[in-house]
Amino acid sequence: MSVLSVQGLTLKFGGLVAVNDVSFDVGAGEIIGLIGPNGAGKTSLFNLLVGLYRPTQGHIQLDGRRVDGRRPHVLARQGMTKTFQNTALFPEMTLLENVTTAALLRHPLREARAVAADCLARVGMDAAADADVDDLTFPQKALGEVARALATGPRVLLLDEVMAALTPPEMDSVMGTLRDLRERDRLTLIVVEHHMRAIMRLSERLLVLNFGRLIADGSPGEVAANPDVIAAYLGGDHAQHT
Ligand SMILES: Nc1ncnc2c1ncn2[C@@H]1O[C@H](COP(=O)(O)OP(=O)(O)O)[C@@H](O)[C@H]1O
Ligand SMILES: [Mg+2]
Missing domain, CATH: 3.40.50.300 (P-loop containing nucleotide triphosphate hydrolases)
Incomplete structure (x- = not known):
């Protein structure tokens, strides 16, 4: 089907x-x-x-x-979810915090953090978890967007x-x-x-x-x-x- x-x-x-x-x-x-x-x-x-x-x-x-x-x-x-054309991650937050906000759709805060960390790992971005979004390169931002979408499951x-x-x-x-x-x-x-x-x-x-x-x-x-x-x-x- x-x-x-x-x-x-x-x-x-x-x-x-x-x-x-x-x-x-x-x-x-x-x-x-x-x-x-x-x-x-x-x-x-x-x-x-x-x-x-x-x-x-x-x-x-x-x-x-x-x-x-x-x-x-x-x-x-x-x-079903999407990433947004031309939207950036929230600049005032770390990458992990950004992805965590998306994971809150399905999980309470503590669990959401773990889910977010896992999503970052799935796109190979775990090392940048605590980076400020402003400091990321373009490809890192792209993968961050993907991780944020993944965090909604x-x-x-x-x-x-x-x-x-x-x-x-x-x-x-x-x-x-x-x-x-x-x-x-x-x-x-x-x-x-x-x-x-x-x-x-x-x-x-x-x-x-x-x-x-x-x-x-x-x-x-x-x-x-x-x-x-x-x-x-x-x-x-x-x-x-x-
Ligand atoms: N909110 C809106 N109000 C009025 N027209 C819109 C709106 N969003 C998109 N359009 C128009 O709808 C058409 C398709 O736009 P869009 O879906 O953004 O195309 P694409 O993503 O393929 O570039 C375009 O003519 C665009 O100007
Ligand atoms: Mg478009």
Whole structure:
């Protein structure tokens, strides 16, 4: 059975259709890349999935149960959460404190600290637990974001451009960690990332949005050869997607 199933999902902002009749199914342990030109609706789709927005139409099932319309903390408890595009960790706190706040979703404080320490270890960041967030490098911040999301205990984790500030070798290292999480914990990952070569390498399957519509769903090879996808990328500002 699919861990996540989306049917006819639509989100309108006034006259603008940000997500337009999108349907797909996700199996447990898949790593899926979600791509599309700027403004295609990727963040809006994530916001629908985690309950920040309510769909205008359509539904979302997690483990076969309808979850559309549920609030974000309820969805997080049911096992789906996301990292935020461009948000930083709380700068006044240490990394461990940041991750602990997320673990409080399921655990009392003392236990939450232990869970947070474990999540930092899972992404190889235990040595930086007591560092101030301001002192972390970009790849450390990215892994800190992932650890913070992990601390809510997800089975489905949505990553919104967490690797944006990274160099290609730094991306490789973070992607290695993401693959490990999938292997070890059978985590299901949906990853938005602008860097095309990186997302093609990380993902087994790509979903492509353009003007809110799902225009392709297939292996990286299939998607790269899809004329609609090529047109969507060549039609827009191509430089930022390379
Ligand atoms: N809160 C909002 N209110 C109105 N329009 C929005 C809002 N959020 C996003 N949009 C619009 O919805 C479309 C999709 O945006 P977004 O989901 O952020 O795309 P992406 O993440 O793929 O760049 C864009 O046209 C954007 O301007
Ligand atoms: Mg976005």
